[in-house]
Amino acid sequence: MSVFIDLVALLGRLLEPVLDESATAAAIVLFTVLVRLALHPLSRAAFRGATPVAGILPVLLQLPVFFLMYRAFSSAEIGGAANELLGHRLFAAPLGDRWGEALGEGGLFGERGLVFLGLFAVVAVVAAWSAARGRKAAALMAAAGGAGGGIAKPGGAKAGGAKAAGAKPGGAKAAGIVAGGAKAAGAKAGGPKAAGAKRSGAGGGGAVAGLTAEQQELMRKVGGVLPLLSFGTLITAALVPLAAGLYLVTTTAWSVAERAWLQYRKDRAERAEGAVSGAERSAM
Template sequence: MSVFTHLVAELGRLMEPVLAESATAAAIVLFTVLVRLALHPLSRAAFRGATPVAGCLPTLLQLPVFFVMYRAFSSPEVAGAANELLGHRLFAAPLGSRWADALGEGGPFGPQGLVFLGLFAAVGVVAAWSAVRGRRAAAAAPAVPVGPVTPVLPVAGSRGGKAVSGQGERGPRGAKGGAKGWAKGGSRGAKEGGGVGRAGVPAALSAEQQAAMRKLGGVLPLLSFGTLITAAVVPLAAGLYLLTTTAWSVAERAWLQRRKDRAVQPAGQ
C-alpha cells in the first residue's frame, strides 16, 4: 500500500501547481485511467468473447486496486508513518471523508455535502448511460425461434458437390447415403452419400424462457445504479475511483461496439 500511496502522492505533486488542493483527486483519476489502459487488452478480448474467463478478468483484477484505494484513505497510518493522503481534499471535502461525515458537517447542501452530491450526480449519469445501452443491446438481440425446429431434409443424390442423377449405380447410393446422413445427423452420412444432415441445430427456447430472458435483460442494466450505494459508504477517494472506472467501462464498450458495427456494415452491404 505504501507504493500506491507514494505513486498517488507523486502524481498529485506534479499537478499541484495547476489544481492546488484538488491535485490528489486528479491524481486518483489519472491513476485509474492508467489501470484501465493496462487492462484494455483484456477488455477487448472479453468483448470479442474470446474466452469465458476474459469477461471476468478486468473486474477481478481491479478488486485489489480498489481495496488498496479504500485502505489508503481509511487508515490514519501507512507503514508506521502518518498517512499524508488524508490531508488532501476535493474542493471542500477531504478525500478520506464519507457521505455520513459530510451530513454531519453542514448537511447535504453544506460545502462537503455539495461535493458528494456532485459525485452522486456524475455516478447517476454514468449508470443511466449504462442502463440505456444495456436495454438497447437487449432489444437489438436477435430473436430465438419458439417451438420445435423442422429438420432440414438431405438433398438426395448429391455426391462430392456434384449432382448425381437418380438412375444408374450412383443414384441409389447417393439417396441412401443422404437418408443415412439425415438420420444420423450429419457429416458421416453427408460423406457417404452427400446428404446434408442438420442434427446440430440448437434447441429452441420456449415462450416462458424467452419471457424470463427479456425480464432479466431489463433488470440487469439497473444494477449499474448500485454504484451509487457503494459511493455513499466508501471514502470520497474510492468513490472517485468507482466513477472513473465505471465511466471508462461504459465508454470503452460503446467504442468497441461502434468499431464492430463499422467492420460488419461493409460486409452486409
C-alpha cells in the same frame, strides 16, 4: 501500500500547478485510467468471448487496487508515518470523507455535501447509461434467439416438392436429397426437420431451435433487472471514502464507454464485411 501512496502523491504533485487543492483527486482519476488502459487487452478479449476467464479477470485485478484506495484514505497512519493524502481535497470535501461525515459538517447542501451530490449525479448518469445499454443488448439477444436461432420454415425442403440444397422435384438426386422423399441434412419433405428444428402445426409456423418462447421471455425479464444493479454503485459510493468513490465512478464510466466503443468497432467491421460480400456477389 506505500508504493501506491507514493505514486498517487507523485501524480498529484505533477498536477498541482494546474489544479491546486484538487490535484490529488485528479491524480486518482488519472491513476484509474492508467489501470484500465493496462487491463484493456483483457477487456477486449472478454468482449470477443475469447475465454470465459477473460471476462472475470479485469474485475478481479481491480479489487486489490480498490482495496488499496480504500485503505489509503481510511488510515490516519501508513507505516508509522502520518498519511499525507488525508489532507487533500476535492473542492471543499476531504478525500477521506464519507457522505455521513459530510452531512454532519453542513448538511445535504453544505459545501461538502454538494461535492458528494455531484459525485452521486455522475454515478447515476453512468448507471443509467449502463442500464440502457444492458436492456438494449438483452432485447437484441432475445430477438436474435427467436429470429436467427432457428425458426424453421418448411423450406430448406418444400412439402411435396422438396427443394433443399439444390434438389429438384421429380427425381433428381443432389447432395443426397431425393425429391419426393426429400431428405437433406435430416430434413423430410412434408414434415421437414431442418438442423434439428421441427416444423410446427398449421402453416409451418416454426419452432424456435435456439430459444423457446419461455426462454426469450425470461431473457427479457433478466435483461430488464440486471442493468439496474449498476445503480448499486450509488450505495457503495455513499459508504466508502470520497477518494474510493472517485475511483469507482471512473472505472465504471470507463467500462461502459469501453464496451460501447468495442461494440461500435464490431458493428462497423461487420457492415464493411457485408458491403464487400455484397459487392462480390454483384460482380459475379
